[in-house]
Amino acid sequence: AKTASEINKPNGIALIKPGEADKFLESLPIGKFFGVGKVSEKRMIALGINNGSELKNADLEKLIKHFGKAGRFYYDIVRGIDNRPVTPYRERKSYGREITLDEDILDLDLIHSILREIAEELEAAYKRKCLKGRTITLKVKYFDFQLCTRSTTVDDPADSADVIMEEILRLLKYTEAGNKKIRLLGISLSNFENEDDQCRERQLLLQF
Structure with a gap:
């Protein structure tokens, strides 16, 4: 949801139907993915990963090797997998x-x-x-x-x-x-x- 809301700023509203999710994620520039900051974006591009399609084709072991635990997150997120519970607010330690x-x-x-x-x-x-x-x-x-x-x-x-x-x-x-x-x-x-x-x-x- 956060990734989609970034597309149509300043309104922050984007409708992505279930059948369009894969195409949307595959066409997304790598820097637009949630959790990919400026540093990670540079490293992704250096590895030849410029968009969601190339991220989806990346080997899981390769992602973990270069990004640690975040590699698994990137591997899942481009496939629309995110099992974290949704909480409107939680105190961060x-x-x-x-x-x-x-x-x-x-x-x-x-x-x-x-x-x-x-x-x-x-x-x-x-x-x-x-x-x-x-x-x-x-x-x-x-x-x-x-x-x-x-x-x-x-x-x-x-x-x-x-x-x-x-x-x-x-x-x-x-x-x-x-x-x-x-x-x-x-x-x-x-x-x-x-x-x-x-x-x-x-x-x-x-x-x-």
Whole structure:
């Protein structure tokens, strides 16, 4: 429903009949799929996946290899499969984004660049969802699958990429980044401040 509502902005109304669903999904640009952000879109295109038809033809193992758990979600969503329960509003404990890299990396400049892309993607999501969090968490998985997480709590709730990156780069110094190859990078926010009624009402309208 969310994907369809994006097609006819600003009205947000699109009628897709059951018999038209497959054709609609196959013709959809890859960046229009729910859950495919700017970073994932670039990686999809690099893999030769530009639209729903090419995503549908992609092997499940290949998607999981390049996108982790999200690979299964992409594999299902292009087939119109989404078994998540529909809830008009639920309190979210944390919200984040992580990327499994095509190749293990060591270069700090590249690591910083990827983290910046994640932070910018999250900023857009946080503002769209009316989320501001006090706890910022960095997730790093090394080439040997050792997992490392570092967190910090800030006084003022954050939702901007600049604030997130300032803390993430500080946390990164307490990892082995630059000395040990990295396979996965992730950022998340938690410990959200209470939403005011106006923000919650706007969020519900956007979800519709």
